[in-house]
Amino acid sequence: MSQLPEPLYQSLMSLLGESRLLTDPSSLEHYGRDWTRFAAPAPSAVVLPETVAEVQGIVRLAREHGTAIVPSGGRTGLSGGAMASKGELVIALDRMNSITEVNTINRSLTCGAGTITATIQQAASDVGLCYPVDFASSGSSQIGGNIATNAGGIQVIRYGMTRNWVSGLKVVTGTGELLELNNGLMKNNTGLDLRHLMIGSEGILGIIVEATLQLTAPPKDPQVIVLGLPDMSAIMSVLQAFQSKIDLLAYEFFSELALAKVVEHQGLQRPFSEVTPFYALLEFEHAGPDIDDHIMAVVEHCMTEGWVVDAVLSQSVAQAKGLWRLREDISETLSRWTPYKNDISTTIAKVPQFLSEVDAIVARHYPDLEVVWYGHIGDGNLHLNILKPDDVSVDEFQVRCKTVSKAIFEAIASLGGSISAEHGVGLLKKDFLGYSRSEAEVALMRGIKALFDPDNIMNPGKVFDS
Numbered sequence: 001m002s003q004l005p006e007p008l009y010q011s012l013m014s015l016l017g018e019s020r021l022l023t024d025p026s027s028l029e030h031y032g033r034d035w036t037r038f039a040a041p042a043p044s045a046v047v048l049p050e051t052v053a054e055v056q057g058i059v060r061l062a063r064e065h066g067t068a069i070v071p072s073g074g075r076t077g078l079s080g081g082a083m084a085s086k087g088e089l090v091i092a093l094d095r096m097n098s099i100t101e102v103n104t105i106n107r108s109l110t111c112g113a114g115t116i117t118a119t120i121q122q123a124a125s126d127v128g129l130c131y132p133v134d135f136a137s138s139g140s141s142q143i144g145g146n147i148a149t150n151a152g153g154i155q156v157i158r159y160g161m162t163r164n165w166v167s168g169l170k171v172v173t174g175t176g177e178l179l180e181l182n183n184g185l186m187k188n189n190t191g192l193d194l195r196h197l198m199i200g201s202e203g204i205l206g207i208i209v210e211a212t213l214q215l216t217a218p219p220k221d222p223q224v225i226v227l228g229l230p231d232m233s234a235i236m237s238v239l240q241a242f243q244s245k246i247d248l249l250a251y252e253f254f255s256e257l258a259l260a261k262v263v264e265h266q267g268l269q270r271p272f273s274e275v276t277p278f279y280a281l282l283e284f285e286h287a288g289p290d291i292d293d294h295i296m297a298v299v300e301h302c303m304t305e306g307w308v309v310d311a312v313l314s315q316s317v318a319q320a321k322g323l324w325r326l327r328e329d330i331s332e333t334l335s336r337w338t339p340y341k342n343d344i345s346t347t348i349a350k351v352p353q354f355l356s357e358v359d360a361i362v363a364r365h366y367p368d369l370e371v372v373w374y375g376h377i378g379d380g381n382l383h384l385n386i387l388k389p390d391d392v393s394v395d396e397f398q399v400r401c402k403t404v405s406k407a408i409f410e411a412i413a414s415l416g417g418s419i420s421a422e423h424g425v426g427l428l429k430k431d432f433l434g435y436s437r438s439e440a441e442v443a444l445m446r447g448i449k450a451l452f453d454p455d456n457i458m459n460p461g462k463v464f465d466s
């Protein structure tokens with residue numbers, strides 16, 4: 001295992017003390033990886049700063065010694081952005097987790113980057129407001145990581161991505177300088193908005209240490225409906241039928257294989273007895289007394305058209321939560337097969353063509369493998385997970401899937417889509433960045449990184465090689 005240079009180790013020890021400079025094997029393993037399982041964690045040390053000044057001190061010391069840094073939040077990422085497998089110094093934000101202000105006049109909340117997403121959601125709810133970016137990993141993901149990856153989730157169709165909710169950021173750059181960006185302002189047209197450059201930058205420009213988030217009114221009594229669909233082409237017809245009548249909070253889909261795995265491994269009930277190739281999960285507000293009749297009329301229309309075979313509408317908060325688990329538990333359920341994850345998108349109008357092209361590629365290249373379809377299809381975002389057979393090694397499996405990815409990415413590029421809709425580029429997608437971004441764009445990105453991080457110590461080797 002690689003070690004920190006001794007003078008750096010001593011300086012960090014005097015800055016942080018023994019309890020906040022970790023080098024034991026289990027801490028290195030814990031903090032050195034995210035939810036991906038394609039590389040072994042091998043950082044040289046983990047530091048746990050408690051203040052912005054400490055983060056600045058650590059970055060300056062690392063820079064002096066030419067040591068690479070990996071910023072670390074809840075490590076729930078799926079592209080390897082928080083992996084430290086080359087002797088890097090991990091800066092874990094866990095202890096910078098205080099909510100310093102909840103302001104009901106500004107409808108904002110300010111907190112340390114290590115604050116857990118669910119804690120923020122609860123604090124907003126305690127004052128009758130809502131932080132609406134939500135996903136299955138809200139209980140362990142940290143806001144700094146959400147911002148660094150511009151996390152999406154299950155209600156993007158209504159609320160957009162994390163980017164839409166960040167009104168202020170404090171960031172320590174690769175030189176140790178502290179930038180205070182936008183100060184929670186709603187209106188601030190004073191040149192380039194560096195805040196937006198930081199959002200989604202995956203730690204390659206600096207470390208987010210504090211965030212101010214905007215809050216909104218919570219949705220009114222959300223209800224969930226799960227529909228059984230006879231084929232893939234019904235997915236977008238159903239979306240259009242509902243969207244012509246109501247505003248949706250979520251429009252998710254999953255395949256029968258996804259449902260079967262979740263039912264078997266999480267001990268959940270099927271939504272209804274009918275088994276259909278695909279399912280759509282819709283969430284909407286209980287907007288008025290006639291909403292159930294309204295919804296059932298759309299369902300009947302979809303059934304008449306042959307787009308829907310069966311349906312269940314939640315009658316209580318508990319039932320709505322139970323139906324959500326059928327979708328939200330998919331990722332965790334599949335993790336036991338070390339899935340190769342595709343997180344791809346097109347514009348919504350191109351989804352039917354996108355699905356049929358991807359389907360043809362999958363049928364051609366993976367006839368022998370289990371392929372699980374799910375995702376935020378109302379946003380144009382598909383998660384295509386290929387499950388690794390037990391008798392195939394991780395390396396062999398990855399090589400095969402990467403080859404097929406090329407075919408998928410070519411199709412996506414020709415549709416003007418994205419090879420990583422919400423999981424980021426990290427390590428796993430960087431070889432494919434050229435399918436979504438031009439050479440000129442990547443060259444500009446490299447130049448921007450060099451301005452914020454002249455010695456290339458901030459999460460080097462992630463997103464692109466410098």
Ligand code: MLT
Pocket residue numbers: 078136328330331332375376383
């Ligand atoms: C999800 O939509 O469940 C998450 O993005 C995680 C995943 O894709 O596995």
Ligand code: ZN
Pocket residue numbers: 153375376383422
């Ligand atoms: Zn997702």
